[in-house]
Amino acid sequence: MDDMSNNERRRPKFKKVDKHSGIPAYVQVMNQVKTEIILGRLVPGDQLPPVRELETMFDVNVNTILKALDRLKSEGVLSSEQGVGYFVTSNIAIESPIIDELRGFVRKIKDVGLDLYTIILLIEEVWKNE
């Protein structure tokens, strides 16, 4: 059982951005935060770590953090209160049976020996032509 009361702050683990990936840092930050919410590891009401802490976790400048969070605010996923913090507002979590299905799929594909990058290209292609 989870001993955190509802809106108590969880401490998500974020990874440093990959500065050589060709993907802008602020996009990588957006992706990581959004993934936590989609997986239900952050739920509506949860507060994010302070921006200066995020700065360290992601290893990017505050302005880059703010740019990312600002985009997520525009998407309606986050809100912020000056002097207080950033909060998850929208429930975009995916149900776990779907995630399990996805896990099975990934395992199968990995067995074939394809790499992640190739798979993503193919899914985009197939998705757009169905």
Next chain:
Amino acid sequence: MDDMSNNERRRPKFKKVDKHSGIPAYVQVMNQVKTEIILGRLVPGDQLPPVRELETMFDVNVNTILKALDRLKSEGVLSSEQGVGYFVTSNIAIESPIIDELRGFVRKIKDVGLDLYTIILLIEEVWKNE
């Protein structure tokens, strides 16, 4: 039956890059070209359209095209001959049973109502934690 002789030039269809996606244009060009090869719609020996034609198809500058093709040369997927053209060199095509499997997966996921962007985030996440 295909009435093209082996190394005759196919005419791949490319789409204009999305300049507001946050993904660098040259990366988008790389992705589209690579996808054609992975799907076997371009095969080793095939010649790409001239760079000035690609410029129009993708709606980006020649330099951006060259940057993309240059990266693919580094990956060993393409080669070029001055005065002649760009050619597909590497066979990175995926077998069609795998693609079919993927098609089935995408159909299932679409039925659930998820969007492409969300799926890609999830696959990356699951992939890295298996």
Next chain:
DNA sequence: TATAGTGTTATAGTTATATATAACACATAA
């Protein structure tokens, strides 16, 4: 040889991305 079609290189300028640094504004609790 001349011409057209191809890739290649170069230059200059613009915009987007990211950094470092500092100051400011608001909320909460001592």
Next chain:
DNA sequence: TTATGTGTTATATATAACTATAACACTATA
């Protein structure tokens, strides 16, 4: 009220990405 923790804004700088434009180099063919 004061201090601390939070978000916010601003400025200056650096680098990457992208564009427009032009010239150059090689190949193939008429």
